[in-house]
Amino acid sequence: MAFSLRSRSAMVVMSRLPEKRSTAPVSPRSSIAKSAGAPIYRPSCAINGAITSTLAHNWSQRILPSCRPYAASTGLFPAALALMLAGVGERLAFYDMDRTITVHPTYARFLLWMALRHAPWRLVLLPLSLLAAIGYVLRLVSRDQLKQINQRLLLGELRVASAAESMAAHAEHVFATNIRPGALERIAADRAEGYRIVIATASYRLYVEAIARRLGIDDVIATDLVSSHGTVQPKIAGHNCYGIHKAEMIAAWMAEHGLDPAQCAIRCYSDHVSDIPMLELAHEAFVTNAHMPMRVVARERGWPEIDWPGALAPQHGVAQPGATG
CATH class of the missing domain: 3.40.50.1000 (HAD superfamily/HAD-like)
Incomplete structure (x- = not known):
């Protein structure tokens, strides 16, 4: 999946937006994972690199959600401000x-850690895990299959x-x-x-x-x-x-x-x-x-x-x- 990462630039136009109400839905906050209890991220961003992360956090969490639809729908804000609000990005480090x-x-070490603590008898199955690894080297077993085989051998189903x-x-x-x-x-x-x-x-x-x-x-x-x-x-x-x-x-x-x-x-x-x-x-x-x-x-x-x-x-x-x- 490919997408462009080219930065956008906004032209400062000192005019008012037309009296047209936006119908675009406001995205709800979501947790980082679908599992219950996943922590909610509280965002921080920088506006053109000129605002500190703390101030940017306040803009992104408190100001933007209310100002963006207001500016776009009422025309009471200059177009330049509306463009700036719409163009706020985020800094991400993967x-x-x-x-x-x-x-x-960490993967194999985790399986061994859990086997030792929950089912030590599974360690006798390690030779089968070695055979699966050889199958992977010979391209008889895919990477996904190898992970699943090792998990079944050393961990099984886990509550x-x-x-x-x-x-x-x-x-x-x-x-x-x-x-x-x-x-x-x-x-x-x-x-x-x-x-x-x-x-x-x-x-x-x-x-x-x-x-x-x-x-x-x-x-x-x-x-x-x-x-x-x-x-x-x-x-x-x-x-x-x-x-x-x-x-x-x-x-x-x-x-x-x-x-x-x-x-x-x-x-x-x-x-x-x-x-x-x-x-x-x-x-x-x-x-x-x-x-x-x-x-x-x-x-x-x-x-x-x-x-x-x-x-x-x-x-x-x-x-x-x-x-x-």
């Missing part, structure tokens, strides 16, 4: 998670309520042992510039949201699982959030939140060539902790390369919530 924010991949404590402990463990301090610092810096931080990852939302909350991040785009009556099945719902599907899911997320790409400033961070479609969406693409194929592409396209040491994260987070509302 971060891959595994090996970008984290030092090591989310009974596993909540283990998943929270897993998030604490990941934060304490598997987060790059440089990533935390960059997240904090982006947030200070007024960027809304979004994790976009192929890992399962099932456990990523807890890690995101530990990092002070509300917004997550991830691979979803089929669930019924509080039980998660070893089956991917929709697409694995990987490759071109990740870019498509980002575009769908933006549409769901009423964000026009042409009016947003977008940064993307990733370590892997599979995320080239995501990086191509950005005004600013950053290649982080990358393997050599990704570095080759970065040098061809002029994307900056960043290397964050793989040291353990501090026990108390750098990336604190609140600067973006």
